[in-house]
Amino acid sequence: MTLSRGARALAQWLLLGGGVGVVCGVASAVFLYLLEEATHFRESHERLVYALPLAGLVLGAVYGRWGGPVRGGNNLVLDAVHEGDAQVPLRMAPMVLAGTVLTHLFGGSAGREGTAVQMGGSLADVLARRLGVGPDARREMLAAGIAGGFGSVFGTPIAGTIFGLEVVVVGRLGYESLVPALVAAVVGDLVTRGLGIHHTVYPVPAALPLTPWVLAKWLVFAVAVAVVAVVFVELTHWLKKVSEKHVPWMPVRMALGGAAVVALWKLLGTSAYLGLGVPEILRAFVDPALPVSAFAWKLVFTALTLGVGFLGGEVTPLFFIGAALGNVLARLLGLPIDLGAAVGLAALFAAAANTPLALSIMAVELLGASVLPHVVIVSTVAYLLTGHRGIYPAQRIARLKHGGPLLQRVVPLRELPGEDTAPPGPPRGPGEH
Structure with missing residues (x-):
């Protein structure tokens, strides 16, 4: 009886998860192709960056008129996982795709994960409603x-699987979604690659034995990663709050933010901090002369771009910030530069997104097993030190990071009143995740 029920469940999720994976894989392939074309075109015509304020004006007008709940982004997808009445509109997929491509075309500093997750969530929700599940x-x-969006856009299906389980509730893995997430991530990755998309190949650091002295260095490293993660999260949220308060009309807010990015670009005299910044990420693995301030400037460019409302994700910019920070810390602490960049790349996003397991696995998929156990140690310590904050305020939490009893109910991070206070509310029901 148990075997039969398990077989039926597996068959169901092979079909449903496979369907989600196919649509996620196709969407990611289209998105990555357009993103690469937009990046190449901007790099060949750098004067396009001057038009970023105009692009912000137009995108803000479109989103102000037709965006509606779509403006919730990743937080809308996370809310929909927990709230049965929250839906992810189909229009989210094409709107975030077009908006992110245009953000990169004109030089905004943003990533790809947010767009992939939002497209994946939108398409999966539409499929679920159409099938009447x-x-x-x-x-x-x-x-x-x-999972399908994240795994297919980076070519990391196992990390995508764990991310889809880990990001929903801080400190908890939703094993009930393991099979569909795994199927969607693997199928999505296969579809994206099958459509001719090639992902960035990162250098593989040499293995470094873990000794007490090396461990002590990683603990110092983790503290620095946590501090930078907190600065990024708080600055991005602060810029969003302040800009919305003082410039409530979205088109003008985005235009002013675009003008600020252009001013910084001209002030620094380099295009290294525009767009994804993949060349600079790769440079961080090999260049002992990488500017010490590189991570800080990328942080400012990205917080400004996302804080005023431009579309895109945080992962690749955080990869840049983390790799550049890791390069600097490795030079200071006497660690191999390539290993420092590799650990920083994964650990910074792990701390900012509260997903240390997913990013540790992602580091292995992208950079090889030599990064273990270093990346796990740094990611875990930095995750703890960042406290109850993150780039996704809609993430739920059931137990404070430092331990203690279960909270009275599973609540979003944005509603958590304090580090040591369990929020009021009714007991958690069986359907709450």
Whole structure:
């Protein structure tokens, strides 16, 4: 009886998860192709960056008129996982795709993960509603959409699987979504690669034995990563709050933010901090003369771009910031530069997104097993030190990071009143994740 029920469940999720994976894979392939074309075109015509304020004006007008709940971004997808009445509109997929491509075309500093997750969540939710599945299956399909989008856009299906489970509730893995998330991530990655997309190949650092002295260095490294993660999270949220308060009309807010990015670009006299910044990420693995301030400037460019409302994700910019920071810290601490860049690349996003397991696995998929156990140690320590904050305020939390009893209910990070206070509310029901 148990074997039969397990077989039926597996068959169901092979079909549903596979369907989610196919649409995520196709969407990621289209997105990555357009993003590469936009980046190459901007690099060949750098004067396009001067038009970033105009692009912000137009994008702000479009989003102000037709965006509606789509402006919730990744937080809308996370809310939909937990709230049965929250839906992810189909129009989110094409709107975030077009908006992110245009952000990169004109030089905004943003990433790709946000767009992939939002497209995956949108398409998975539409598929779930069309098939008329129940609320539990819908939540699992949404988690599969997150996993499929993340895994296919980076070519890291196992990390995508764990990310889809880990990002939903801080400190908890939603194993009920494991099979659909794994199927969607693997199928999505296969589809994206099958459509001719090639992902960035990163250098593989040499293995470094873990000794007490090396461990002590990694602990110092983790503290620095946590500090930078907190600065990025708080600065991005602060810029969003302040800009919305003082410039409530979205088109003008984005235009002014675009003008500020252009001014910084001209002030520094370099295009290294525009767009994804993949060449600079690769440079961080090999260049002992990388500017010490590189990570800080990328942080400012990205917080400004995203804080005023331009579209895109945080992962690749955080890869840049983390790799550049890791390069500097490795030089200061006497660690191999390539290993420092590799650990920083993964650990900074792990701390900012509260996903240390997913990013540790992602580091292995991108950079090889030589990064273990270093990346796990730094990611975990930095995750703890960042406290109860993150780039996704809609992430739920059931137990404070430093331990203690379960909270009275699972709440979003944005509603957590303090580090040591359990928020009021009714006991958690069986359907709450």
